[in-house]
Amino acid sequence: MRPLTTARLLASLAFVASAGIPALAQPFTPQPALPIAPTATIAPEIALEILNDGAASDPERQSAADSLVAQSDSLTVRDQLALVLAEPVSGAGGCRYVLAAIDRLPRVSDRLFPALSARIAISPDWELPPSSTPSPASAPATRPAC
DSSP, X not given: OOOOOHHHHHHHHHHHHHTTOHHHHSOOOOOOOXXXXXXXXXXXXXXXXXXXXXXXXXXHHHHHHHXXXXXXXXXXXXXXXXXXXXXXXXXXXXXXXXXXXHHHOSOOOGGGHHHHHHHHXXXXXXXXXXXXXXXXXXXXXXXXXX
């Protein structure tokens, strides 16, 4: 095989251009990669695998959680999210990623509220945000005016 000289390369490009394939005749210039949108939809089964994979990176797990929360109108996705939300936040599961995804979205599906209510019911006090109104047990006792 003979080495490819500049003249042979130009002749090959001219032949390709004359054959009606202009894209191959143009010099190759690498195009910048398009950024993946943060709301890119991942198939629920794959997103759940990524979310539960302890070896996956934090951005990958967060992206999977974002995708699942975005698809929470689906009954099967909501059931899976309810199972994930039942896990401890401090554990290796995906609960913290799902809660972060819910926190970042401007609006979450109303159908996700029962799973969130169940999460609040099982949460220890240190996981809950401080309340702006005192609970009846912590309110100071007042005597009725006579």
